Amino acid sequence: MKNYIKLFLGVFAITIISCEDVIDVDVQTDTIRLVVEASLDWEKGTTGNDQSITLRTSTPFFNTQNTAVIGAEVKVTNDTTGEVYLFIDQNNGTYTTSTFEPQVEVTYTLEIIYDGQRYIAQDTMNAVPDITQVYQDTEDGFDDEIIEVHVVFNDFEEEGDSYLFKYKRAQDLLPSFDVIDDDFINGNEVDRSYEIDDDEDSDIKALAPGDVVNITMHSISRPYYNYMDIVIDQMGGVGIFSATPVDVKGNCINTTNADNYAYGYFRVTQKNSVTYTVE
Known part of the structure; x- marks a missing residue:
């Protein structure tokens, strides 16, 4: 029994000592810009x-x-x-x-x-159009039990308009972004919806009664639309249907x-x- 205890203590001591080793991790660096x-x-x-x-x-x-x-x-x-x-x-x-x-x-x-x-x-x-209506429902999203907030506006008659939407609740760490252009909606009334799914890993909750959503609609240039379209894809992470991260x-x-x-x-x-x- 004494020999067993000595052997156990010896292994335990080696484990403690090995835990003190410093492991150097090489982290990729880039040009300071x-x-x-x-x-x-x-x-x-x-x-x-x-x-x-x-x-x-x-x-x-x-x-x-x-x-x-x-x-x-x-x-x-x-x-x-x-x-x-x-x-x-x-x-x-x-x-x-x-x-x-x-x-x-x-x-x-x-x-x-x-x-x-x-x-x-x-x-x-x-120029940015006026927002004519903001309302909620549960009918148009991917889940008919999740609340969506809709933003309605009238696109200008001239072609080439692009828009950036920013949605933010006080409890959200980061805002959500969405970009659209008027290639297929030119001159029409547009109804844009915002929906959040529960995400336990990120502690994000779906829209719920009492949530206050700050909504900002920007009229943006087409080059900035192209830039943000890529950025938003990158923010979504990498999955089977996601874009591969690139240097934007x-x-x-x-x-x-x-x-x-x-x-x-x-x-x-x-x-x-x-x-x-x-x-």
Whole structure:
């Protein structure tokens, strides 16, 4: 019996010692790049003068250091009038202006000068239709027991419109996004629905009475529609019917060194926002 106890203690001691070994895991790294968060969104019915742009750098996966970009030069130009809007460095990675004048059917150019590199991007602001109705039912989704929220609007008669929808509840960690174009709905009344399925792994619950859903509808350019269509596919994960993850490039071009492109996107949109409480 004593020999058995000694043998057990010996194995236990070896196990404890082996648990102290440090295992080095090689993590794939990539080039550190500028990350541009430049969404100039004009809420319909407001002046849209106050806008902000955030700049940071990408980091390795386990790096938690502050990556805010300070000291960059940031400006946006109205390509029609030539008016320039300077964005002031707030010394925390955010650059702001209170003088922006949004106009529909106008293209704007973003210029960033940072670390000896010049980045430019362009996008066009389009008018957004009014949201005419928001309601709920359980008839049109994949599950007739799950509540869907519907957003109704009238698409403009001109072809080429694209839209981005953002849905967010207070309890959701991340919003849900949806993009559509008017290739098959041009000039018609459009009814867009939003539905959430229960997901125990992500602790996500379906829409329930009392839930408050913040809904934002953006009118977006076709290039941004194409970009977000890919991004939304990537956000859905990889499955048998899912897209394969790819390096999604935005529209921020480095004119100093094309290989040192930036992540992110410069967009200018007009938007409508509504809040709906599920019954």
